[in-house]
Amino acid sequence: MRVRDVMSAPAETCRPETDLAAVAKLMWDHDCGFVPVVGAAGALVGVITDRDICIATTTRRLLPEHISAAQAMSSPIHACLPTDTTSEALATMKQFRIRRLAVIDKDGHLRGVISLNDIVLASERKGEPAAKDIVSALAGICAHRSIEPIAV
Secondary structure: OEHHHHOEOOOOOEOOOOEHHHHHHHHHHHOOOEEEEEOOOOEEEEEEEHHHHHHHHHHHOOOHHHOEHHHHOEOOOOEEOOOOEHHHHHHHHHHHOOOEEEEEOOOOEEEEEEEHHHHHHHHHHHOOOOHHHHHHHHHHHHOOOOOOOOOO
C-alpha cells in the first residue's frame, strides 16, 4: 500500500508568520494536532504540533498570539513521498519517534499528511501493513528517551 492511498489531503497549513493562537484554532477546528508550515512559494518549511505550541508558550511565558509558527516549529522536517510504501512511512516514524509525516513531492511541495492513525485504519480495512509492523513502530515511537541528569 502506498502513502498516497491513505494520506490526508489536502492538509491544513499555516505560514511561518502565523501566530500560535491561530494555529491552535486551526487544529481545534480541523481535529488535528499537526500543521505543516509552508513558505510563500508553497514549499514545506516546517511543521508544528500541539506539543510544540504547549512547550513554546510555557517556556517563553508569552501568550500564543505573541509567538509565530516559525519560532515554535519543529525541525528538521521528516517527510515522505506519496509513492513511498506505508511500511517505509512507518519505518521513518519509528526512526524519528514521530506519529505524523508531511507528504511532499520531489520539489518539496506539500501534498498531504500521513499519520499513524491513517496507517492503523487502513491496515484494518486492507490488511496491510501487518499489525506486528504497526506495533513495532508504535513501540519505537513510545520508547522512553534517556535523559542525562543535570549537574548541580
